[in-house]
Amino acid sequence: AQTVTQSQPEMSVQEAETVTLSCTYDTSESNYYLFWYKQPPSRQMILVIRQEAYKQQNATENRFSVNFQKAAKSFSLKISDSQLGDTAMYFCAFMKGTSGSRLTFGEGTQLTVNP
């Protein structure tokens, strides 16, 4: 079974600064995907970034980037130039590479961006 661990229940950052959210996972699979989801107060789950395990290059989406360390099973999210709208719960998630696999979520990190 897969496990996903987010060891930071809460984090805060000043507007315009950079913050890194940690995520580690445990799996015996070789083909899988990793995600960061953002959950604002609306409760929607917004996909922030996705990483395929077979790709060595770290995924980047505008101000969001990941540090994917496959050997260490680590998948951290870096948010640059933090904005007030980034305040949300962030979930790290794992999915096996087989079609129709379910997501395994971490416990979540509540990020607050302060003005």
Add this chain to the structure above:
Amino acid sequence: ETGVTQTPRHLVMGMTNKKSLKCEQHLGHNAMYWYKQSAKKPLELMFVYSLEERVENNSVPSRFSPECPNSSHLFLHLHTLQPEDSALYLCASSQDTASKAFFGQGTRLTVV
């Protein structure tokens, strides 16, 4: 184990069938949610219940009918589904709609 239990884990149904998905939590939470996870799309919020009242319905077709008889149980009644409704349906709960959500393991639904 998050404290949110979904049954069944797997369900195969024909397009003319009627079935129900069940979600149960004994965490003392007052808010419950249904999400849909399709194969190639991000997670989608379907319904939100707070204190047993539906507070949000994100343009979900009427063939999906939620029911929240009490704060511990949430159902999703399914009727005349389409093959494209095949997906993983996730339930979640939280203390209130502003608190951290805990997810169940999901029901894998296949419509044939």
